[in-house]
Amino acid sequence: MHKTNTASSEYRPSESTDYEPSESTEIIASKTEQEISAEVDIEDSLYGKDRPRRIKIRRKIVYD
Amino acid sequence: MIKVDDGNQTRISQGDIYKNIEYIEYAHEIDGYIEISKIIFPLVVVLTQDCDLEQDFKFREATDKTKDKILFSVLVAPMYNADSVFDGTHLDDVYEQEKSMEPISRKTPGKFLKQNERCRYHYLEFPEGTQLAPIIIDFKHYFSININQLISCRKDHFVYRMSELYREDLSLRFANFLSRIGLP
Numbered sequence: 663m664h665k666t667n668t669a670s671s672e673y674r675p676s677e678s679t680d681y682e683p684s685e686s687t688e689i690i691a692s693k694t695e696q697e698i699s700a701e702v703d704i705e706d707s708l709y710g711k712d713r714p715r716r717i718k719i720r721r722k723i724v725y726d
Numbered sequence: 727m728i729k730v731d732d733g734n735q736t737r738i739s740q741g742d743i744y745k746n747i748e749y750i751e752y753a754h755e756i757d758g759y760i761e762i763s764k765i766i767f768p769l770v771v772v773l774t775q776d777c778d779l780e781q782d783f784k785f786r787e788a789t790d791k792t793k794d795k796i797l798f799s800v801l802v803a804p805m806y807n808a809d810s811v812f813d814g815t816h817l818d819d820v821y822e823q824e825k826s827m828e829p830i831s832r833k834t835p836g837k838f839l840k841q842n843e844r845c846r847y848h849y850l851e852f853p854e855g856t857q858l859a860p861i862i863i864d865f866k867h868y869f870s871i872n873i874n875q876l877i878s879c880r881k882d883h884f885v886y887r888m889s890e891l892y893r894e895d896l897s898l899r900f901a902n903f904l905s906r907i908g909l910p
Contacts, residue, residue, distance in 0.1 A: 709745065709885060710807050710859040712768035715819040716751075719762045723755065 727851045730858075733887030737783040738800060738876055740776035741893030743885040745769055747802065747876075749869050765820055769805040769885065771863060773900050776893075782873065799870035803900070808849065808860040812836055845903050848896055856886060863896070865903040 733742055747770045751763040772779075774797070781795035810816035814829035830836055839862070840849045846866050852858035888896065 709857050710769055710805060710861045713807070713810060713816055713819045714765050714767045714804060716763065716765050716822075719764075720759050721762075722759055 727853060728892040729889035730852060730856060730886035731889055733884065738772060738774075738779050738873070738880060739887055740772050740774060740779060740897060741888035741890075742772040743769060743805065743887065744772070744802075744876070744880075744883040745885050746883055747871060749871070767804045769861065770802040771805055771888070771896070773801045773803055773868060773897065775897070797873050800873050800876050801868060801870050803863050803865055803868040805850075805861040805863050808862045811847075811862045811864070842899065845899070845906060848899055850888075850892075852886075858886070865900055868900075 730743075733739055745768060747767050749765045749767060751765060753760060753762045755761075778795075778797060779800070782797045785791050785793065785795040806816040811827070812830050812832055814825045814827040817826050818824055820826070830839060835844075838844055839847050842849055846864065848863040848865065849860070850863070851860045887893075
């Protein structure tokens with residue numbers, strides 16, 4: 663059961679992690695960053711209310 | 727209910743709680759692409775002995791010492807929301823499956839767990855004002871983080887440090903879990 667709590671901004675995982683895809687990056691997990699961020703917004707913002715999540719990144723290797 | 731403090735301002739310590747810690751599952755190179763899979767844990771607690779962390783810090787800072795006490799990694803355990811653990815849903819976003827873990831009844835098994843009488847789990851309630859919901863540490867899911875990586879993100883990801891008595895209790899229970907003997 664999640665309750666909506668947007669008043670507190672204490673916990674915003676999407677701001678503090680640096681796994682934003684670049685042009686050459688393709689997230690191949692079933693959930694996009696935007697979807698994950700939306701889920702976080704409707705979750706209780708207390709620390710410890712979030713769940714771990716798996717993210718897969720696929721990036722082309724550029725050789726010099 | 728445990729007590730927490732602001733921790734050691736200069737170094738990583740046992741009992742430190744960090745948020746948004748990444749565990750790299752693998753990095754594979756396939757056909758000119760690199761594929762990285764990682765799990766992001768909202769909260770973890772440091773289990774590595776504090777004397778080892780202190781020695782690492784001293785030897786890392788000094789220019790006239792060897793690298794004898796430098797650590798490669800820090801041992802941590804994930805902290806899960808207690809309600810999610812009881813419901814068996816705390817790893818649903820990792821396994822992409824509903825109720826991916828065995829639920830734990832809130833009756834007798836849950837009461838035993840809350841009294842820290844199940845060696846796999848460590849239940850913690852935090853003081854009001856900390857904005858930390860009740861959590862359960864699952865010792866079975868411990869993992870290591872590269873210490874340089876944790877040092878570099880320490881300031882941004884630090885949440886609290888468990889106070890002394892409570893981190894000693896955590897350390898002892900983790901040691902007991904690791905050294906348990908599985909009888910037939």
